[in-house]
Amino acid sequence: DSGVTQTPKHLITATGQRVTLRCSPRSGDLSVYWYQQSLDQGLQFLIQYYNGEERAKGNILERFSAQQFPDLHSELNLSSLELGDSALYFCASSVDRGLNYGYTFGSGTRLTVV
Amino acid sequence: DQQVKQNSPSLSVQEGRISILNCDYTNSMFDYFLWYKKYPAEGPTFLISISSIKDKNEDGRFTVFLNKSAKHLSLHIVPSQPGDSAVYFCAAWVPGNMLTFGGGTRLMVKP
Numbered sequence: 221d222s223g224v225t226q227t228p229k230h231l232i233t234a235t236g237q238r239v240t241l242r243c244s245p246r247s248g249d250l251s252v253y254w255y256q257q258s259l260d261q262g263l264q265f266l267i268q269y270y271n272g273e274e275r276a277k278g279n280i281l282e283r284f285s286a287q288q289f290p291d292l293h294s295e296l297n298l299s300s301l302e303l304g305d306s307a308l309y310f311c312a313s314s315v316d317r318g319l320n321y322g323y324t325f326g327s328g329t330r331l332t333v334v
Numbered sequence: 335d336q337q338v339k340q341n342s343p344s345l346s347v348q349e350g351r352i353s354i355l356n357c358d359y360t361n362s363m364f365d366y367f368l369w370y371k372k373y374p375a376e377g378p379t380f381l382i383s384i385s386s387i388k389d390k391n392e393d394g395r396f397t398v399f400l401n402k403s404a405k406h407l408s409l410h411i412v413p414s415q416p417g418d419s420a421v422y423f424c425a426a427w428v429p430g431n432m433l434t435f436g437g438g439t440r441l442m443v444k445p
Binding site: 222224226253255261262263264265268276278310312322323324325326327328 | 338340368370375376377378379380383423425431432433434435436437438
């Protein structure tokens with residue numbers, strides 16, 4: 221157990237639907253990062269939050285949004301889902317905005333859009 | 335534009351031999367490099383890192399080499415064990431930014 225909790229582990233939904241992925245960071249970590257891993261692809265950075273504020277954005281589609289709540293958990297919202305959104309979505313957390321203590325990853329949410 | 339590339343999607347080695355995983359990068363601003371290991375149904379876990387001011391870092395069976403002039407790093411695993419079979423991701427970091435990952439290399443160590 222890495223200390224980063226992602227729910228649900230698996231999600232199957234239809235095209236056009238909206239889903240919410242949840243991440244609870246490791247205790248004490250202020251930064252949350254969301255990454256997407258499509259089939260046989262690397263980890264693509266989506267977005268980072270630090271202590272409730274958006275810190276950095278990567279290749280995140282406009283149909284996707286995220287937020288970090290006062291208790292530091294984060295949610296990634298995916299709407300108007302398409303078949304190509306099927307992927308593993310990972311959340312990672314770190315103590316600060318930098319890399320002093322590395323990233324700790326959750327075990328991911330596998331999203332299947334049918 | 336892929337700033338971090340792992341050109342070998344897979345690698346197969348015999349148990350006890352050396353595994354060498356390679357990674358190339360294009361951004362000269364990268365200051366820190368890491369390797370992550372990922373088993374199926376699990377998230378990536380940190381394996382070893384190296385600062386740009388060093389050219390080698392060793393941790394047990396794992397050694398990472400950095401060649402800044404060639405913008406190339408490699409991970410050596412000696413001796414390789416079946417439990418090392420996993421996907422290995424190279425990652426690079428610019429201070430103040432997030433980690434940029436390569437596409438991963440699937441290592442298979444045969445008994």
